[in-house]
Amino acid sequence: MLGRLFELRLEVMKFLANKGQHEHLAAMKADNYVFETAYLVDIFASLNKLKLQGSNRHVLAFHDSIDAFKAKLVLWHTCTGNTVSFPTLTELLEDKPAPGSLVATSTEHLSDLITELGCYFPELPSGKNKMLNITRNPFQRTVEEILKELQ
Structure with missing residues (x-):
């Protein structure tokens, strides 16, 4: 939905101008709005690529998807200013330079997102994670990796 709004932003701006919504129009024309929306x-x-719903998937696959996404967020947070993983933003940056506040805003947002995902999906204790590893793929485990309680 947000992607479609971004694609149609020029048409939406024309619509707002025709309806006399000058306050909303000014907000949409602001450079910060365009870059932050991208x-x-x-x-x-x-987030949509995580596919956290659907059949034929088990809880460990969801857990692995969340862990991978959290690692991706940390990587994006540490590589501040690198927009390779953000194609819409990269395409926009080819036309004009980003406002100075974009890096600070996106870094703060990524930090908040990492924190919030950590609250909703906390790390498993190491003993619990080892126990689940045998369930993920039992044929890739050695006897030493398997907890004695499970042997």
Whole structure:
């Protein structure tokens, strides 16, 4: 939905101008709005790729998807200014430079997102994670890796 709004932003601006919504029109024309919306389009696209719903998947696959996404967020947070993982934003940056506040805003957002995901999906205790590893793929485990309680 957000991606579609971003694609149609020029048409939406024309609509707002025709309806006399000058306050909303000014907000949409602001550079911060355009760049931050492009950034959010890419974040939501990444979240949608997690596929946290559906059949024929088990809880460990969901857990692995969340862990991979959390690692991706940490990587994006540490590589501040690198927009390779954000195609919509990268495409926009080819036309004009980003405002100075974009890096600070996106870094703060990534930090908040990492914190919130950590609250909703905390790390498993190491003993519990070892116990689940045998369930993920039992044929790739050695006897030493398997807890004695499970042998």
